Amino acid sequence: MPRIEITSDTLTEALARISEALSDTAPLMQDIGEYMVKSTNDNFAAGSDPDGKPWAPRTQATLDAYAARKDKPGPRPLIGPTKSLSGTISYEAGADDVTWGSNMIYAAVQQFGAEAGAFGARMGVNKKGRRFFMPIPWGNIPARRFLGVGKEDQAALIEIVEEYLEGAAAD
Template sequence: MRLIITADLTPISERLTNLSKQMSDLKPVMSAVGGILESSTRLRISNQKKDASGQKWAALSESTLRAKRNKKGGVRGSLLVNRGMLMRSITHAASARSVIVGSNMAYARFHQEGTQNMPARPFLGLSKHDYEDVADLLDDWLNGLIGN
């Protein structure tokens, strides 16, 4: 006995073609990933005061605290925040295959890596939460492509 089954695979073929087209240019999804990481980096600078692994940054030195004192005796800004220029400079650039998150401020590297006289306070990097957020974004994106 011989059984022949035929099926119209047009809907699947159309989905695969659409998926293939979307996968050839990942710039939109990479830009979305950059947005997540940019936001996370700003939060790290403004509120968390920790590196991506959760390690607290070194406190400000006494000389830095003296320099940041205002006329009323308070301290201007906080760790990595003086006038907010570093935080505002955080940006990302996406391509079809990658995303870069960083700052164009000349002193950003000194904060990230430290110097002979200043401890590193790494503000760039991916936290466990960042990995989870990016994975969720990619799951949603792929599900949207497959489901269409």
């Protein structure tokens, strides 16, 4: 088997720095987290999934519900009057991983969709004394992926990793 022996102190030191940088990639994970939060916010601005596919439009029933509450919907699906979902995108980086998303209780339903009644129903008596039964959710909700790594993201993430390694080698 061929053997290569490195005798250059400069190269040996650069490889040692790269090895050290790879032993704790938390700074890299932070860079990736920041990028993915920005990318996800761009998805909200465009009203599309990570690959650029437009989200399903709001249904007339949803628009009617906004009108009944006297709320004005945002310009695109997933952007309501409070902008709660789009305003809570954050990340958490560890030594060798990163997660990002929203802490809103309904975020997963928006991401993956849900059939009417998928989470049971709410029953009760309204203010007029009438009994009601309302499935949760009350209508079908199409998946509107706002999280994920699209093709453009993949290229950007490779660049982030390359810059991280180049920076480690050059230090």
